[in-house]
Amino acid sequence: MRAAVYHTIFSRRDVRGQFLPDPIPDAVLSRLLTAAHFAPSVGFMQPWSFLLVRDPAIKRRVHDAFLHANAEAALLFEEDRRDQYRQLRLQGILEAPLNLCVTCDRDRAGPVVLGRTHNKAMDVYSTVCAVQNLWLAARAEGVGVGWVSIFRASALRDILQLPPRIVPVAYLCLGYVSYFNDRPDLEAAGWRGRLPLEQLVYLDRWGETGDEATAGLRENLRRDQREAILLKAASAAAE
């Protein structure tokens, strides 16, 4: 069981291409949404809703909104990266058989929510936990997921007719895929590499490496990161 969970986590990908047109059966989609619904939420408010987008006309409008925002985005990069940016594949809105907007209802449990009193963003964080649950369940089902974030929020709100209290947290493209890539697309494209995990861990206060107290842990982190990339132990046990 443990190995299966790690295998799913390490082989999960953010999919932009290679979507197949086959629809996701209701039975599978239902399991994915149930996985999302069993995410943790602040004050048990369960602030999420799931807006399925299947209508080709609506997908087309969302795609147009992406193209508009993406043209704006390209101009924000320095000239040397701009060409590379424009060659990257950043969405599969039209190819994926299902688009899914995961939203957060900021009023779902009244104005005062247990645990949200000191950090108003906790409801949105809960919604992101639901997205990640769905993403992992999808990987275990062989369904690819891509999170598209290059939109003006107002465009999405307008197209999907979201009331003001509803925040569109994630716009996802879902579908079966011809394959899952070994590595993140952006790493394979040379955009940015994976960071060494052992350098991202501190002890007791920011910047404190812990020296001897964390030496054993860091050795483990180096080995586990290497193995996660190679998926060796995990995939043998899980498949």
Add this chain to the structure above:
Amino acid sequence: MRAAVYHTIFSRRDVRGQFLPDPIPDAVLSRLLTAAHFAPSVGFMQPWSFLLVRDPAIKRRVHDAFLHANAEAALLFEEDRRDQYRQLRLQGILEAPLNLCVTCDRDRAGPVVLGRTHNKAMDVYSTVCAVQNLWLAARAEGVGVGWVSIFRASALRDILQLPPRIVPVAYLCLGYVSYFNDRPDLEAAGWRGRLPLEQLVYLDRWGETGDEATAGLRENLRRDQREAILLKAASAAAE
């Protein structure tokens, strides 16, 4: 493999009590942090850091900050809920052998980040995905996790000496537990119940139920939510 992932998702809990004092071995902690590090991130920026808190003096200061914020929080509830609120157990800061602050470095990949151009919060969302990966891996390892959010951010910043660009996204309590509860604590305490998932799904635009087009899906959602609560099929296959 699929069943193991669902079992983990459906039996994951937000743990506040029942922590055992046993330390988490480096080998286990390393696997949990590696799971977190393999979360998706916008522009592959990997904005997270992991600040382990083991020093009892620092845990004590964090606990004091919680008590202060929690007293403020109680006053925000109407009188009839206030007493109930005060009786809820909302943290395990001192009992859990390890506290972990998961942070987001907003400058990790420079000022212009691919995919963060139109939603500045995408880096924080990525960090939440890392938290949820860690949470599920912990459940698969038999390690309990509780997310404590009742703090003034300035207090956490001060105690953990976080630079201004670093956002404390999640403060987690981790440890082995004597048992995992069947239901969320807040549901068991009568604070708030689980919502019917089939009422949270729309088709193509907000408020549109889809009628016949989603009737089969809704039937599946009702059944899957029932089974997830009972953990029947999943636990038989996974353990």
